[in-house]
Amino acid sequence: MTEANGPSTQQIVEKVWLSIAERRLRPGVQLKEEQLAGIFAVSRARIRQALTVLERDGLVTIVPNRGAFVSKPSVEEARDVFFVRRTVERCIVERLCKSISKSDLKRLRDHVAKERVANAQDITTDIIKLSGGFHLLLAETVGSDFLFTTMRDLIARSSLITAVYRNTNRFNCGPDEHAEIVDAIAANDAEKAVHLMAHHLDHVESELDLTEIRDLSHDLRAALA
Known part of the structure; x- marks a missing residue:
């Protein structure tokens, strides 16, 4: 070649x-x-x-x-990344709940549908790409270059941290929790969307064994x- x-x-x-x-x-x-x-x-x-x-x-x-x-990545860096993600993604979902178009909601729901297919077919590569891609799509939908760039860096670091410290072979940033977040955004329910995002990130972090590389x-x- x-x-x-x-x-x-x-x-x-x-x-x-x-x-x-x-x-x-x-x-x-x-x-x-x-x-x-x-x-x-x-x-x-x-x-x-x-x-x-x-x-x-x-x-x-x-x-x-x-x-x-x-x-x-150190254990401290892993914890810092998830702390920052909680702060940034809270801001993202709060802003989306104030104003989101029908076309953007469709893009989010279409993305979740692709995640479901990847999970059903157990295609690890697609699962990983689409899982992080959902969070990036949320940031993109806000329309802030700063938030999108910040999330891109955080997702990249999260992927490394997850690869190092995950205590299970499955990459579980699943479509069900993503779908619930989208539904809360569609209902303009900021309190629920923020709660669901926090719970989702807690779930992802709980699957990490932050003790050793x-x-x-x-x-x-x-x-x-």
Whole structure:
């Protein structure tokens, strides 16, 4: 495969992100440019671009003169991320309850429907992408670039934290709870929507074992297969 028809920078970023979220890449593993270039059949320049994006999202740490490594979130960082998410997502649902269009409600409900299909078919990759995508869609619907960018970063970090500390093999940010949140927003019931979102994030965090970092794969090629 030549670089001309090889994966784009964003596709490489997504592949690495999913490998982390699916628990196939462990924290601390080195992401060697030369090896990644061979795996994806692209130039090292494109790999460097992807690593820069992953560093921005908090998924990769680039150490001068050493290289790039999958980030190792601490227990304190994990708790901080969920604390911030509760604050930001409360703001998001409160604003949506004040004014949301029928077309935006349809987009949210269509998204939840896709989540149900992914869960019914047990497609892990789609489950992970759509679960985080729901929260991003809420932020996008508000129409605030700041809130959307903030949520994008928080979701990326949450994916890493969940991959490291989850005490179950299932990724359970489920469509039922998402659907209830959408129904509360549709009813303009801010108090209920805020309560449901808080409960939902409590549920996700309760499935984390914030005591130790799991020993995940060291094999970069196998993890990205």
